[in-house]
Amino acid sequence: MTPLIEVENIGKTYGSVIALSDVSTVVNAGEVTCVLGDNGAGKSTLIKVLAGVHQHDRGSFRVEGEEIRFSSPRDALDHGIATVYQDLAVVPLMSVWRNFFLGSEPTTKFGFLDRRKGREITRKALSDMGIDLRDVEQPVGTLSGGERQCVAIARAVHFGAKVLILDEPTAALGVKQAGVVLKYVAQARDRGLGVVLITHNPHHAYPVADRFLLLKRGRALGSYEKSEIGIGELTKQMAGGAELEALEHELRGVQA
Amino acid sequence: MTVTATAPPAADERLGKPRALDQLVKRPEIGAMLGALLVFLFFSVVTEQFLSVGGAATWLDDASMLGIMAVAVALLMIGGEFDLSAGVMTASTALVTALLATRLGLNVWLSLLVSLAFALAVGALNGWLVMRTGLPSFIVTLGSFLALQGLNLGVTRLVTGSVQVSGMRETAGYESAGFLFASTFQIGGTSFFVSIIWWVLFTVVASVVLLRTRFGNWIFAVGGAAQNARSVGVPVVRSKILLFMTTAFAAWLVGSINILRYASVQANQGIGEEFKYIIAAVIGGCLLTGGFGSAVGAAIGALIFGMARQGIVYAGWNSDWFQLFLGVMLLAAVLVNNVLRRRAERVRR
Numbered sequence: 204m205t206p207l208i209e210v211e212n213i214g215k216t217y218g219s220v221i222a223l224s225d226v227s228t229v230v231n232a233g234e235v236t237c238v239l240g241d242n243g244a245g246k247s248t249l250i251k252v253l254a255g256v257h258q259h260d261r262g263s264f265r266v267e268g269e270e271i272r273f274s275s276p277r278d279a280l281d282h283g284i285a286t287v288y289q290d291l292a293v294v295p296l297m298s299v300w301r302n303f304f305l306g307s308e309p310t311t312k313f314g315f316l317d318r319r320k321g322r323e324i325t326r327k328a329l330s331d332m333g334i335d336l337r338d339v340e341q342p343v344g345t346l347s348g349g350e351r352q353c354v355a356i357a358r359a360v361h362f363g364a365k366v367l368i369l370d371e372p373t374a375a376l377g378v379k380q381a382g383v384v385l386k387y388v389a390q391a392r393d394r395g396l397g398v399v400l401i402t403h404n405p406h407h408a409y410p411v412a413d414r415f416l417l418l419k420r421g422r423a424l425g426s427y428e429k430s431e432i433g434i435g436e437l438t439k440q441m442a443g444g445a446e447l448e449a450l451e452h453e454l455r456g457v458q459a
Numbered sequence: 460m461t462v463t464a465t466a467p468p469a470a471d472e473r474l475g476k477p478r479a480l481d482q483l484v485k486r487p488e489i490g491a492m493l494g495a496l497l498v499f500l501f502f503s504v505v506t507e508q509f510l511s512v513g514g515a516a517t518w519l520d521d522a523s524m525l526g527i528m529a530v531a532v533a534l535l536m537i538g539g540e541f542d543l544s545a546g547v548m549t550a551s552t553a554l555v556t557a558l559l560a561t562r563l564g565l566n567v568w569l570s571l572l573v574s575l576a577f578a579l580a581v582g583a584l585n586g587w588l589v590m591r592t593g594l595p596s597f598i599v600t601l602g603s604f605l606a607l608q609g610l611n612l613g614v615t616r617l618v619t620g621s622v623q624v625s626g627m628r629e630t631a632g633y634e635s636a637g638f639l640f641a642s643t644f645q646i647g648g649t650s651f652f653v654s655i656i657w658w659v660l661f662t663v664v665a666s667v668v669l670l671r672t673r674f675g676n677w678i679f680a681v682g683g684a685a686q687n688a689r690s691v692g693v694p695v696v697r698s699k700i701l702l703f704m705t706t707a708f709a710a711w712l713v714g715s716i717n718i719l720r721y722a723s724v725q726a727n728q729g730i731g732e733e734f735k736y737i738i739a740a741v742i743g744g745c746l747l748t749g750g751f752g753s754a755v756g757a758a759i760g761a762l763i764f765g766m767a768r769q770g771i772v773y774a775g776w777n778s779d780w781f782q783l784f785l786g787v788m789l790l791a792a793v794l795v796n797n798v799l800r801r802r803a804e805r806v807r808r
Contacts, residue, residue: 294687
């Protein structure tokens with residue numbers, strides 16, 4: 204089976220700053236590829252290339268086996284790659300169903316909004332994802348942070364995304380809410396989507412991911428299948444292994 | 460996509476029967492409705508003429524001119540922008556029409572068309588400048604407000620040697636155009652101005668567009684969170700420029716009604732009106748921050764204006780009291796809106 208997305212030795216420079224170099228990974232249908240890294244590791248640059256915000260300078264980027272270079276986020280969307288940004292998900296004062304259909308509103312044959320259809324499809328699409336909302340007419344702002352992420356995810360799934368890129372979906376959430384969002388990530392994966400999950404929290408990544416790409420200072424620190432690595436090792440690699448031990452030693456010295 | 464016919468989903472058991480009161484509180488225009496009712500009852504009791512047919516004709520006419528503008532400004536405010544040039548535009552469009560008809564001898568209909576094109580161009584320029592520069596529309600349209608004010612006075616003085624243009628009655632097409640914009644109709648033996656019909660029509664169209672079309676959905680979105688709207692494919696720039704053009708169109712409509720009714724226009728007309736439009740829109744439930752509001756609410760806000768302004772005259776009070784009333788009304792409206800918004804934006808984590 205051809206992977207949905209395949210990047211090979213991809214690189215991106217901003218002027219003289221090398222933001223990304225020699226990074227390779229794959230995203231398969233029905234699998235979660237997790238991109239891990241500390242701040243400034245190049246996670247954002249990688250997803251911006253995948254999402255069509257920026258173009259890569261080097262390496263190859265294939266979507267379903269076809270070499271590609273997106274001109275805009277819209278272009279990426281048309282190829283079935285949808286991105287859900289952490290803070291760029293919804294319009295808070297608008298109702299759930301109006302948000303769900305924003306930009307792709309259903310209309311009747313007279314050109315008016317088909318509100319009944321909009322409400323019903325929204326309710327159905329959300330409940331298919333296991334999101335059970337009381338009222339799709341309520342403003343999105345009244346939903347919790349996790350629920351809002353889920354509305355955005357359900358929207359991407361409904362509008363035919365094949366690949367879902369999630370930028371730090373759990374960063375601003377409490378433990379319980381993060382769990383809820385991860386459940387929907389798994390849900391999307393089980394429906395056959397390829398998921399790219401960006402996070403700096405290995406404890407969120409490990410339970411749902413099938414593959415890990417660790418980035419550090421714009422380079423791949425390692426790429427592992429889930430069977431190859433345990434969560435302890437993953438955390439240690441991410442935090443920079445030896446550095447963390449040294450820090451621990453130092454802190455112990457302070458306390459004594 | 461396969462859609463199988465299923466029974467409509469049963470009502471969610473966690474939803475209690477929505478109380479009528481709760482449903483009403485969600486509407487942005489509910490505060491304005493209550494206010495209008497209070498003002499109406501108050502002046503009906505306090506004065507004699509207010510409740511008469513003739514009285515109603517007067518305050519409805521007063522409300523209609525303001526109302527047309529308030530509704531357009533409300534759409535723009537929901538879209539997240541202001542237009543301070545809206546008041547002066549009502550004079551500019553009237554002046555263009557009057558100068559073309561009286562000085563160049565153009566047919567009134569043709570003059571109206573040219574001034575409409577002028578209005579739409581200014582509206583588009585306002586919108587384009589705001590979107591292009593990314594500056595607050597408050598500043599950009601303050602600039603166009605001052606520029607138009609200067610143009611109105613300067614050009615009028617240059618052409619006529621005074622600060623007013625008159626003599627519309629002798630122009631070709633004045634009768635037929637006047638019928639459309641400035642005639643009266645009879646109800647119960649009393650004359651009502653046709654501007655009232657324009658006001659109602661404009662409000663209905665604006666409300667339908669806002670609530671029942673894709674463009675209406677985009678208006679809320681570009682005002683509520685422009686960046687997010689753009690990321691899901693809403694044409695933000697085009698939507699906002701269209702909103703500025705809508706305000707300019709409304710100013711053309713009001714300007715045309717004015718020039719055809721009074722047959723003359725003062726070059727300094729309309730100054731200061733722009734704030735009244737914004738006030739009426741805010742009383743009608745529009746948030747100053749955008750993304751929330753109602754066209755019907757703005758029309759009701761204008762109605763409160765008209766009723767209070769004429770009611771005070773009927774009551775024989777000094778019109779100074781109107782300003783006090785206005786201030787209190789505005790503050791009350793902003794406070795109510797603020798509570799509503801907080802309720803809508805309340806975030807649970």
